[in-house]
Amino acid sequence: MVELGHFALVLAFALALVQSIVPLAGARTGNDRMMAVARPVSVTGFALVALAFGVLTISYARSDFSVANVWENSHSLKPLLYKITGTWGNHEGSMLLWVLILTFFGALVALFGANLPASLRATVLAVQGWIGAAFLLFILVTSNPFARLSPAPIEGRDLNPILQDVGLAIHPPLLYLGYVGFSVCFSFAVAALIDGRIDAAWARWVRPWTLAAWSFLTGGIAMGSYWAYYELGWGGFWFWDPVENASFMPWLAGTALLHSAIVMEKRSALKIWTLLLAILTFSLSLLGTFLVRSGVLTSVHAFATDPGRGIFILCILTLFIGGSLALFALRAPTLTAGGIFHPISREGALVLNNLFLTTATATVLVGTLYPLIVEALSGDKISVGAPFFDLTFGSLMAPLLAVVPFGPLLAWKRGDILAVAQRLMTAFAGALLAVLVTMLFVDGASAFAALGIGLAVWLVLGALTDLALKAGFGSVSVRQMMRRLAGLPRSVFGTTLAHLGLGLTTLGIVGVMSFETENILAMKPGQTTEISGYVLRFDEIQPVRGPNFTENRAKFSLLDAGGKPYGEIVSSKRFYPVRQMPTTEAGIRTIGFSQLYVSLGDETADGALVVRIWWKPLVTLIWGGALAMMAGGAVSLFDRRLRVGAPARRRREAAVRPEAATS
Numbered sequence: 001m002v003e004l005g006h007f008a009l010v011l012a013f014a015l016a017l018v019q020s021i022v023p024l025a026g027a028r029t030g031n032d033r034m035m036a037v038a039r040p041v042s043v044t045g046f047a048l049v050a051l052a053f054g055v056l057t058i059s060y061a062r063s064d065f066s067v068a069n070v071w072e073n074s075h076s077l078k079p080l081l082y083k084i085t086g087t088w089g090n091h092e093g094s095m096l097l098w099v100l101i102l103t104f105f106g107a108l109v110a111l112f113g114a115n116l117p118a119s120l121r122a123t124v125l126a127v128q129g130w131i132g133a134a135f136l137l138f139i140l141v142t143s144n145p146f147a148r149l150s151p152a153p154i155e156g157r158d159l160n161p162i163l164q165d166v167g168l169a170i171h172p173p174l175l176y177l178g179y180v181g182f183s184v185c186f187s188f189a190v191a192a193l194i195d196g197r198i199d200a201a202w203a204r205w206v207r208p209w210t211l212a213a214w215s216f217l218t219g220g221i222a223m224g225s226y227w228a229y230y231e232l233g234w235g236g237f238w239f240w241d242p243v244e245n246a247s248f249m250p251w252l253a254g255t256a257l258l259h260s261a262i263v264m265e266k267r268s269a270l271k272i273w274t275l276l277l278a279i280l281t282f283s284l285s286l287l288g289t290f291l292v293r294s295g296v297l298t299s300v301h302a303f304a305t306d307p308g309r310g311i312f313i314l315c316i317l318t319l320f321i322g323g324s325l326a327l328f329a330l331r332a333p334t335l336t337a338g339g340i341f342h343p344i345s346r347e348g349a350l351v352l353n354n355l356f357l358t359t360a361t362a363t364v365l366v367g368t369l370y371p372l373i374v375e376a377l378s379g380d381k382i383s384v385g386a387p388f389f390d391l392t393f394g395s396l397m398a399p400l401l402a403v404v405p406f407g408p409l410l411a412w413k414r415g416d417i418l419a420v421a422q423r424l425m426t427a428f429a430g431a432l433l434a435v436l437v438t439m440l441f442v443d444g445a446s447a448f449a450a451l452g453i454g455l456a457v458w459l460v461l462g463a464l465t466d467l468a469l470k471a472g473f474g475s476v477s478v479r480q481m482m483r484r485l486a487g488l489p490r491s492v493f494g495t496t497l498a499h500l501g502l503g504l505t506t507l508g509i510v511g512v513m514s515f516e517t518e519n520i521l522a523m524k525p526g527q528t529t530e531i532s533g534y535v536l537r538f539d540e541i542q543p544v545r546g547p548n549f550t551e552n553r554a555k556f557s558l559l560d561a562g563g564k565p566y567g568e569i570v571s572s573k574r575f576y577p578v579r580q581m582p583t584t585e586a587g588i589r590t591i592g593f594s595q596l597y598v599s600l601g602d603e604t605a606d607g608a609l610v611v612r613i614w615w616k617p618l619v620t621l622i623w624g625g626a627l628a629m630m631a632g633g634a635v636s637l638f639d640r641r642l643r644v645g646a647p648a649r650r651r652r653e654a655a656v657r658p659e660a661a662t663s
Helices: 002-029 032-036 038-061 068-073 080-088 091-112 118-142 167-195 200-231 242-267 271-293 307-334 346-378 386-409 417-423 425-442 447-471 478-487 490-515 620-637 646-662
Strands: 517-523 528-531 534-545 550-559 565-576 581-585 587-591 594-603 609-616
Touching: 002 032, 002 038, 002 091, 002 118, 032 038, 032 118, 038 068, 038 080, 038 091, 038 118, 068 091, 080 091, 080 167, 091 118, 091 167, 091 271, 118 167, 118 307, 167 200, 167 242, 167 271, 167 307, 200 242, 200 271, 200 620, 242 271, 242 346, 271 307, 271 346, 346 386, 386 417, 386 447, 386 490, 417 425, 425 447, 447 478, 447 490, 490 620, 517 528, 528 609, 534 565, 534 594, 534 609, 550 587, 550 594, 565 587, 565 594
Parallel strands: none
Antiparallel strands: 517 609, 528 534, 534 550, 550 565, 565 581, 587 594, 594 609
8 A cells, every 4th residue: 555655646746747738739829638737737737636635644643663664653551543644744745735735736727727718727737747746856866755674663753742732633724725825826926927928817717716725824833833832831832933923924925916816907007017026926935935944053843854855846946936036026027017007096006015025025035044154154053033933024014004994995096094093093193091090090111011902903903994884874764775785795894804904913913912921930739829800729630641651740729819710721741752852732711812821841959840831911812813714814815806707607608508599
């Protein structure tokens, strides 16, 4: 069975070569039969990679330690869920998942791209074939997941304990669906450059893929943040780790691409800029792949440290990033720039959005790569940490967030900024009230907290104002308002959800950064401590044996100020003997939108246990807001205007047939 999986990868590579050559040749020569090859080859290539991935998953589930990859990353006593998720909890398996998702998106384009011009679809699938062939070759040459061991070991070396968590089942697949989803946008951009033609219809074809990739990447980043928050026991939600930045940069560029594609679709403007953004967004995804797998970074997120693999991926980066940018430089001067518009307009607001987002992306890129460049040139090791990113990124995001509510309310081509400001007066009043309440009753000494909460409320109320005005709130009857709401395009609700989610995430970040309290102390069973109006009592600690670990499990009782029980919190320190690694399993109690977070430290000389306790106000809004943004992208995907008119064409064809039969 294992050899069958390996052979399926070899066949998939061969088909990727066919997919990358034959349809493109057909598109260049106008040969319909050659272009038609793209569809069955794409679908079959996906089926073969899915077969290989299924074989590897079964090998993990069966604990087949004759496979080197399974031996290095699994253990027979590990729970079945973690055996399965361990399939992609390593370099080889995660690269196979990467290619599986790449071929999956290619198959989707082949199956659901019937309304695309034949030459464009063939060229897009050919570019997908180039990417697939390159990464399949990388897997087969440097990262074969099906390499055998002879004789087969009796037991495996177990998976990294940090990865033995349900988060591994969700975070990497979501993240890769985002990363790799942008490959379709890249392929559309390269295809447009090859054809030398781009128009509003191109933007309408690209926007659903951008929305899908952006939504998945949003969910993947949020899940990764929460996973690190509760699994590592450090109590933080973002560390500005280089590998975290590697996923954040495509998200920023993808957000800019999403807004730029709207301008191109609606007004036939920003054509060249949108093409460039599509190339850069996927290029940043490839850069993230290189950083995680090249060995140039030391991170808990990094998979591989083999320089040979890093050089191979660097060659792939040079080929696709350099080649696409060279093609852009060659073709862009021949493309029409598109329509013009007034600076005060919805187009102008979206251009401002792009300016801030791309500058923020460049800032994060410089902060991430600068230490690597310095080390390569001088040998000196330096680090660029949170203070740099907080200052530079925060100063760019604050003005962008302040103008977000204006964008959806401005008219296309030419807008009236004073009229929009009047419509937003209620939202502004609510934000001002939030600032005053924060300063008077919460924390009068922190201007950051007051202004940050005011900005978050401004975003939330601004998003709701847009929806209310479109529904005619206050100017029509309730029945008519509900009728208007039902008739609004789904993209309007998607925009509202996304902007509202951005406000909620901002509120969560400001809340936890401004009002978090921490208490570190040594405790023995029976002792209590107070934090933020609650009493935490250390009840007991007991040893527990898990399937492939041992742990010391501490139980705490949470009481309110009057001594009334509020629930139990369980925190533990685990030890995995096969890997010889300890982990901290934090105990978390959610109260409203806030959380009490308990993490265990080492034992002191007198037998007490070091306990770190955090009160984290509004922290759950960080991830709740991300879920709202993800939901906004999903709702927008179901907008009937993104179907490119295919259903309407079928209706017209159905209407013609009876007339033809009558005549």
